[in-house]
């Protein structure tokens with residue numbers, strides 16, 4: 001399992017991904033004059049069922065879906081599968097269907113990102 005580390009600007013909501021965590025005690029990333037905040041998965045007060053990715057495994061592939069609206073101002077921006085040695089991300093646009101097929105990877109983690117409700121995840125069993 002691999003944790004995805006991201007930080008968000010509380011003002012403009014820009015996102016950065018951390019490839020490696022800094023261990024110094026004053027590590028701060030800032031944007032718009034403020035410290036960026038850690039993005040935690042499944043932490044937003046929004047419908048769990050509409051954001052957490054669901055999946056189906058078949059023939060060494062995994063079909064991942066998010067049961068979410070795909071409107072101009074509210075949609076799933078991407079779905080990803082993250083594992084120890086590889087990761088895959090598929091990006092969506094409004095009016096598309098938030099559904100994608102990846103190679104199946106045992107013990108990987110699925111992530112989905114809603115433009116309004118942030119990061120969601122599900123571990124593959």
Ligand SMILES: [Fe+2]
Pocket residue numbers: 046051068074075114115116117
């Ligand atoms: Fe949402």
